[in-house]
Amino acid sequence: MTEQTPHTANDAVSSAAPRPLVVAVAGNPNVGKSTLINAIAGTRLQVGNWPGVTVEKKEALFEHNGRKIRLVDLPGTYSLSPYTQEEIIARDYLVKLRPDLIVNVVDATNLERNLYLTVQLMELGIPVVMALNIYDEAEAKGYRFNLHGIETMLGVGVVPTSATRRSGLTELLDKVLETAAQPADHAPRILNYGDDVETAVALLGDTLRREHPALFALYPERWLLLRLMEGDERLRQEINLAQDALPEEIFHHLRRGHGEDLEALMADARYSQAAGLAREVLFKKEERRVEMTERIDRVVLNRFLGIPIFLAAMWLVFKLTFDLSKPFGDWINDMAGGPFKHWTTVLLGLVGAPDWTVSLATEGVISGVGFVLVFVPVIFMMMFFITFLEGSGYMARAAFVMDRAMHAMGLHGKSFIPLLLGFGCNVPGIYATRTLENPRDKVLTALLIPLMSCGARLPVYVLFVGAFFPNNPGTVIWSLYVLGIALAIVMGVFFKRTLFRGEAPMFIMELPPYRMPSFTSLCLHTWEKGKHFLIKAGTYILAVSIFVWFLLNLPWGVEHKKDSYLGQAGQVMAPVLSPLGFGTWQAASSLITGVIAKEIVVGTMGEIYAPKKGEQKKPEASFGEDLQEIAVSFGKAVKESASNVVSTFGVSSLAADEKEDRGPLKATIQQTFTPLSAYAFMVFVLLYMPCVVVAIAMRQEFGSWKWFGVAFAYQSALAWGMAMIVYQGGQLLGWGV
């Protein structure tokens, strides 16, 4: 977000360069607002097939027919009352910053409910253009619309669109420009809410004009009057109007005729407008068949099958992720450790760089960063599947299925969304807690998010699973994710009994229909999610790997890495970790540096175990030969990856098991860990303290380090305790070979 200046409709005229047209995109949740903006402006706003993806307003600037347009994506809302965070964001924007025009995105398969918001948008007096979106699905269902009818009855322009198929976009923009050119001719019609209401509104208007004329400059007139009439608390506080400042006799008549609750009266009035309109303009074929979505949901949401299916889906995701990406990871590993290291050394030698810089570049940067990059394919693959689950609508089902567990923790299903986001990276999850209404839910959710295993922890799992559990890697990784979720539930219940007493309000999550996400949009959003791990590798993981190299080589000329500063720190920590089965200085030092980001655990290991110069005994190849080798082995990786998928689905593996041992690292960690202590180590990495960025995020959201302190304390205890149970328990059972 760039600027926050209010762009009121009347400050335009004077300035020389025409100011961009400000268009707010508003609508119910999950109707395709963000998809539409992405399609129009080429942005990459996050989309997903569940309500509540966009939680803050985001902007996109572009040009149509030579006119600059600024589109503002608002969080989806069902109404403009000030109850949820999303509603407040959307309404404050619309009322206070007054865009020039509103594009009301409407789900054509759900016209009546969507019109309830449209009716409220019209009260603002700002020109509205309706994008009748998801038109493709509506047509497939056999719906027909009287577009002209909507236009005349509401006084708003209507354009059928399909954001995913990019149809109707030009027409929509043309309509927007046409409307914006003559805003006065395109004011939405004023709907009649019934004589009693309208009389009261008129009376109230007279009173206000007499006593508080300044208000009309600040708020849209009709909106102000209607909201004051229904007793909008937030508005009243904003304008400092005492409860009894409005003459009671205005409402007297209304109350006598319609009961005390004026808010409910207004809701009724708006609903009947919406319903009446929908009846007039929408024609449905009356044959009702059981739809695909419903059929799938009968199984997926089944009381007994729901959770097992969720777990099975997750398992499949991990298995596929691992199988598909492993060959590519190995390829990067071979390349970084072989040709890349070799030619860096040669190059540095040529420019006459000092010896220690060669070591810094190869044993530090290439071993550290390179080793993290090895796991980038896994992360991308994982993000691909997460994006698929989000886009298809299954994530919303997962939230539904987990709802009961969430209630046990005193949280409602809405908290599940930040938790889900946490699987990609914990940080956006923490920020997404902003959508939760009460502070208790926010903090409680944020405390649990670090237990969701983020993408950065995958490299650690993959490294260890590859070394110790080559036969069922997917299952082992899956077990760690499930452990994270299970512990989140346990800790949630614990917190509910101790720090955060109270019940969660009911929340009904709307289940969107299943949709097949398009492959291009899948790839695009996968890239959006995954590229950050690349950027991380190029920035602070690079920085840390340099520090780690120095810490491993200071005091200058130190003989064994064990005696370096980092080694010494590791030795101090190691005894604490002994009961967990990995009380070595190597493990301890990696865990220390991993506090910055969990990938760094792996990066540090790469540096600690990096072969000293001269230990590499690869025959020298020419540059050309190396290039050829790179290409050939990449081809092999593609083939292997493909055959792995085949074997995932039953056909027994063709290519597996003839693999030679890769790199010295695997061999070395096999010397310092056993399968049992490796598992304990992974459990520890899963649970031990959130990374630095999460700490910063928590501080920002909650204004102090306090809640991070709580998270830090409980997670350290939990990590130590769980890893010990795993290790000691495993030994008792005789697994500790």
Next chain:
Amino acid sequence: MGAFDIVLMIVILAGAAWLLYRSLWKKKGHCPGCDGGGCGDK
């Protein structure tokens, strides 16, 4: 270990420290889903 090495070392370390500060504190760790500054300002 000459003066040149020391200077080079300091430059490298300073560069790394700056990179770390910038990406962790300023850019909020470049986390996914934070485009458009959504994660930053409040």
